[in-house]
Amino acid sequence: MSTTTLTQEELTMSKNTATPVPIAVAHGDGIGPEIMDAVLRILDAAGAAIQAEPVKIGKEVYLSGHTSGIAPESWETLRRTQVFLKAPITTPQGSGYKSLNVTIRKSLGLYANVRPCQALVPYVPSHFPDMDLVIVRENEEDLYAGIEHQQTPEVIQCLKLVSRPGCERVIRYAFEYARANGRKKVTCMSKDNIMKLTDGLFHEVFREVATEYPEIESEHYIVDIGAAMLADRPERFDVVVTLNLYGDILSDITAQVAGSVGMGGSSNIGENFAMFEAIHGSAPDIAGKNMANPSGLLQAACLMLTHIGQGPVAERIQNALLKTLEDGLHTADIANESFTLQKLGTQEFADAIIARLGQEPKVLKPVRLGESKPIQVHVKPTAPVKKELLGIDLFLDWAADDRNPQVLGDQLAQAAKSVGWKLKMITNRGVKVYPDGMPETYCTDHWRCRFMHAPVEFLENNRDVVAPQITDYQAAIQLQQAVFTAGFDIIKTENLYQFDGERGYSLGQGE
Ligand code: NAD
Numbered sequence: 001m002s003t004t005t006l007t008q009e010e011l012t013m014s015k016n017t018a019t020p021v022p023i024a025v026a027h028g029d030g031i032g033p034e035i036m037d038a039v040l041r042i043l044d045a046a047g048a049a050i051q052a053e054p055v056k057i058g059k060e061v062y063l064s065g066h067t068s069g070i071a072p073e074s075w076e077t078l079r080r081t082q083v084f085l086k087a088p089i090t091t092p093q094g095s096g097y098k099s100l101n102v103t104i105r106k107s108l109g110l111y112a113n114v115r116p117c118q119a120l121v122p123y124v125p126s127h128f129p130d131m132d133l134v135i136v137r138e139n140e141e142d143l144y145a146g147i148e149h150q151q152t153p154e155v156i157q158c159l160k161l162v163s164r165p166g167c168e169r170v171i172r173y174a175f176e177y178a179r180a181n182g183r184k185k186v187t188c189m190s191k192d193n194i195m196k197l198t199d200g201l202f203h204e205v206f207r208e209v210a211t212e213y214p215e216i217e218s219e220h221y222i223v224d225i226g227a228a229m230l231a232d233r234p235e236r237f238d239v240v241v242t243l244n245l246y247g248d249i250l251s252d253i254t255a256q257v258a259g260s261v262g263m264g265g266s267s268n269i270g271e272n273f274a275m276f277e278a279i280h281g282s283a284p285d286i287a288g289k290n291m292a293n294p295s296g297l298l299q300a301a302c303l304m305l306t307h308i309g310q311g312p313v314a315e316r317i318q319n320a321l322l323k324t325l326e327d328g329l330h331t332a333d334i335a336n337e338s339f340t341l342q343k344l345g346t347q348e349f350a351d352a353i354i355a356r357l358g359q360e361p362k363v364l365k366p367v368r369l370g371e372s373k374p375i376q377v378h379v380k381p382t383a384p385v386k387k388e389l390l391g392i393d394l395f396l397d398w399a400a401d402d403r404n405p406q407v408l409g410d411q412l413a414q415a416a417k418s419v420g421w422k423l424k425m426i427t428n429r430g431v432k433v434y435p436d437g438m439p440e441t442y443c444t445d446h447w448r449c450r451f452m453h454a455p456v457e458f459l460e461n462n463r464d465v466v467a468p469q470i471t472d473y474q475a476a477i478q479l480q481q482a483v484f485t486a487g488f489d490i491i492k493t494e495n496l497y498q499f500d501g502e503r504g505y506s507l508g509q510g511e
Pocket of ligand 1: 089101281282283284285296
């Protein structure tokens with residue numbers, strides 16, 4: 001890691017000679033315009049070689065009839081610039097409006113959300129003065145695929161989708177980020193003791209990728225105890241990589257325990273596009289009052305400068321911000337009796353940072369970024385596998401006969417037998433209720449019925465043996481026809497595959 005020794009004059013000269021990088025800039029809603037103005041002034045004074053191109057997003061765009069909150073012409077600017085500095089927006093109340101962030105993340109393939117969290121004790125109070133970690137959250141998959149269905153009067157499902165390339169891309173990014181930023185350890189968090197296939201894949205890919213970075217320590221935590229550790233001893237973590245939902249929760253926990261939700265910035269990284277923003281929202285309660293803290297958006301802007309190869313400028317800005325805090329110049333949200341000498345408005349706080357460009361903090365650790373290159377991640381192509389269909393799960397909506405699993409099982413077994421299938425088990429919310437269920441198990445109207453295709457006698461005599469491959473999918477259709485004809489309401493089917501001889505589905509609890 002090298003330190004920058006450029007003077008303000010040299011920086012201004014380098015800015016004048018460097019070709020400005022075009023970036024899309026959205027001023028957003030609420031406090032957005034005032035903090036964006038403050039941030040752009042600081043970037044300009046620090047010598048950032050950027051060319052801001054405004055894009056329209058947010059409340060006005062929503063209310064003018066664009067339900068995703070972005071004007072159609074703005075997409076062209078985003079695609080061309082490939083870099084987006086975004087102030088917070090206000091999403092109007094009402095069910096018709098879609099989250100702009102989710103739309104941008106998914107449309108532009110922003111696979112990693114990166115949120116650095118550092119304590120700034122004693123100037124921003126936190127119980128963990130040594131905390132300095134980065135959460136890298138998978139950003140496109142998991143339960144956020146947004147695929148939900150109500151299947152019966154009682155039961156609704158949300159699909160959790162996890163892909164090998166999706167895991168590999170974000171995990172590689174976490175290791176590359178660690179390498180580029182001199183970080184020593186990457187911790188994976190998942191719940192693979194319960195979700196053995198989805199979270200199991202994330203953990204497995206983590207183990208594989210970790211072997212390619214021998215200089216970086218790697219470890220894994222089950223996410224529940226991992227979250228508890230993050231809240232209790234955050235200083236023992238460095239880079240944390242995790243799935244989408246866990247990352248959403250963990251990154252808010254860490255921002256909170258760092259004591260600085262209003263101070264944090266984040267980046268959303270894709271292959272050809274990146275978006276940078278503050279962690280906080282549009283704070284309508286203080287909008288237009290020159291009270292907002294611009295630090296979160298400024299931190300985001302520094303992540304952006306690093307991303308476009310202007311690390312030394314980001315370093316100067318971050319050190320000037322730290323020096324401003326040390327000098328007791330604070331916005332209202334972080335003002336405190338012990339360390340605040342002067343409470344400043346948004347623009348005056350920006351002026352104080354500008355006045356300290358080129359200075360470094362004395363108490364807080366100075367930031368060292370040095371020259372930076374954009375992080376490139378290459379995902380290996382998926383190897384061909386042998387995929388074999390072994391059976392089928394039929395999901396039924398059934399509430400007859402006191403929901404007695406034995407009655408259901410006997411009828412289904414009969415229907416299946418007539419077309420050469422065997423009913424292996426029935427579960428209700430994942431718990432086996434047939435054969436040999438427990439009378440205490442509460443049953444909803446949603447039943448998963450597992451059928452294997454094989455000569456019935458064979459399976460009768462070999463209860464633990466997996467049925468042979470179904471070569472003709474026609475047999476699966478015949479089963480569905482037989483179950484339907486017997487009067488059952490099939491709400492969904494899932495095929496049971498094995499891949500290269502490995503079971504590709506979970507067993508029922510008690511199966
Ligand atoms: P918020 O983060 O806007 O505000 C929470 C509290 O923190 C408020 O008291 C606010 O005054 C304070 N605060 C936030 N940022 C601050 C800053 N920079 N300086 C000083 N104080 C600050 O969260 P909210 O009130 O739940 O949401 C308000 C609006 O923001 C909602 O419409 C929400 O949808 C939107 N929002 C947008 C984003 C985004 O654009 N990425 C993120 C979160 C919330």
